[in-house]
Amino acid sequence: MHKSFTTGADAAVSVWLYTSDAFKSLENDPFPSARAIAKAQGFTGGAGQMALVPGTDGGVAHVLGGIGDGEDALAVAALSGKLPEGVYKVAADGGLSVASIAAGWADGAYRFDRYLKDKSSPPQLAIPEGDAGEALSAEADSIALLRDLVNTPAGDMTPAGIQDVVANLAEEFGAKLTAIVGDDLLEQNYPMVHAVGRAAAAAPRFLELEWGDTSKPQLALVGKGVTFDSGGLDIKPGSGMRIMKKDMGGSAHVIALARLVMATNLPVHLKLYVPTVENAISGDAFRPGDILSSRKGLTVEIDNTDAEGRLILADALTRASECDPDLLLDFATLTGAARVALGADLAPVYSDDDQLVADVLAGSAESGDPVWRMPMWDPYLADLKSPIADLVNSGGGFGGSITAALFLKQFVDAKSWAHFDVWAWRKGKYGRPEGAAACGLRAVWAMLQTRYR
Incomplete structure (x- = not known):
């Protein structure tokens, strides 16, 4: 409980x-x-x-x-x-x-008390017994896990640390975990995950967890796991770097969703994909002007090393698509442009699947968790054209969240896909402290339960 x-x-x-x-x-x-x-x-x-x-x-x-x-x-x-x-x-x-x-x-x-001597003892709410109460508890535990992951400093929440969390879930729920680490990423064709993470002391890795009955609909979850984002050689200013421990917030969202799926035995075949890296600076860092190959075979010219999340997601979305999922969802703390458009609390969703979006918005209304549909405006794809590669990783000066979603779309081949460009962070409100927050998770969870129960 x-x-x-x-x-x-x-x-x-x-x-x-x-x-x-x-x-x-x-x-x-x-x-x-x-x-x-x-x-x-x-x-x-x-x-x-x-x-x-x-x-x-x-x-x-x-x-x-x-x-x-x-x-x-x-x-x-x-x-x-x-x-x-x-x-x-x-x-x-x-x-x-x-x-x-x-x-x-x-x-x-909720209180993040990992580093505090005095641990919190919260007031307790009486909830129903039985399945209803267990479901409420599972949701609360999963969201608390999300917040703990995002709130933990990058020195302790490394790519290996994220692997440990996913490994613990695999052991708890009888799932299978495959981890591809370091230079093995090149051998197994995850070149952009390797390129973004190779400059860090902590080796990059690609995590793939599988759970459930393979005869059930396959649900694929993909999350951006950049444990700290310096911006790379296009380095962020100090103010922009201060809370970049939260740049793995997308992975925290899908890990929490995966835990909910397994804890409540949702009748699906779950596949969880987490590319996790630190975008660091060293002599081996990838550079502006480099051209990277991708798992899908498309080449990408690097315009800005601070647009790194979409690169690792591209390899992950390609891998997820290879397994022909019935539903593919990704979460990522991808752009500041999404915050300019919708603020920190409102989760933008991108999808060409009108029915999926309608279902997500219904889940939003049911749960009270705000989500807003954003346009997948294909003409903006022109901003991602490169004269010397198939794509450039950073579009024009406008519509940055839209062009990021369009970049990801080039690597998706699934029956139904939605992308959530979340912030995973909240300023203090109603007396709560500033820190990690779930964004769109309860809306998606409500949708998944309606779809698969």
Whole structure:
């Protein structure tokens, strides 16, 4: 069971969730003096607001929680991020689903305490017993894993460290893991993964995990695993490098999704592909102007060594396509242009498959996890033409997220594919600390459950 959940609700403190409109129109107190206490504490139901009501023993007897307009399911995180240790149960849900409340609660209760002497002891939410509760716990555990991976500094989360995480999952769930490391990448035809990672002290590698019944639909997940991005010889400024430990956030997303698939026994044949490297600088670093070969056979002229994520993804998407998946999804912290367009919280999705996008957006609405469709505008492919190679790795000065998606598309040959250009990081909100965040994961998970259950 996830550490912020419990199935025991004995002596639990009641939590009353209200939207601003619902609390304003409240005609009767849900418990004695509720509205008077709320007024005294300035509680109006605004998103992230909280009012504590003491009991006769001096402890907390009731909690009023504000969820604003009810559109941001994670507003519940404001409560679990601030409440004292103890067990809490939802007495009024404010129109939110049990799954949304649990996701918000786990989100707020999360703390990255790997390097702290004092470990966190979060408040616990009473959730249902049985399969329903286990599913909520599996989702919370998987998202916590994602956040731990992204929050861990690059000195400890190396390509070998990512391999260790995937190996542990393979052992836990009876999956098969294949790892191709260092110069073996050249022998087994992953030339762009090797080129991007060869300058680092930590050897680059390609990880492939397989799980499940091969007679079931094949689900392929691909994630960018750049454990630290200096920008290479086109070096980033210090301010741009500061949080580049999160550049493996795409791999963290697909590792978390893979864990969810296996933990809940989703009836699929899972293939997980993680190319993982550090984009470092040394005498062996790949250079602007170099021309790289790819697994697919296309050649790529390097315009900018800081556009490295798409290179390793290209080899991985080619490999995934060779196995003829029914559905291919990739996650990557690929471009700053996506953040300019949609900000940090909204996950852009690119796909030519209208039905897949509709299903993802339905999952977004169900889960409260925001996703927005972006255009796969083929005319912009002209920005990726090179006079001396098949492609150039960095397009023109506009539409950078679109041209990155179009670059990846050249290496995909699958029945159905979608690309998510995520940020995997969030500034503090509702009292939560800044740090790693799941972006689009719950929307995709809702879609996968609807499609395959």
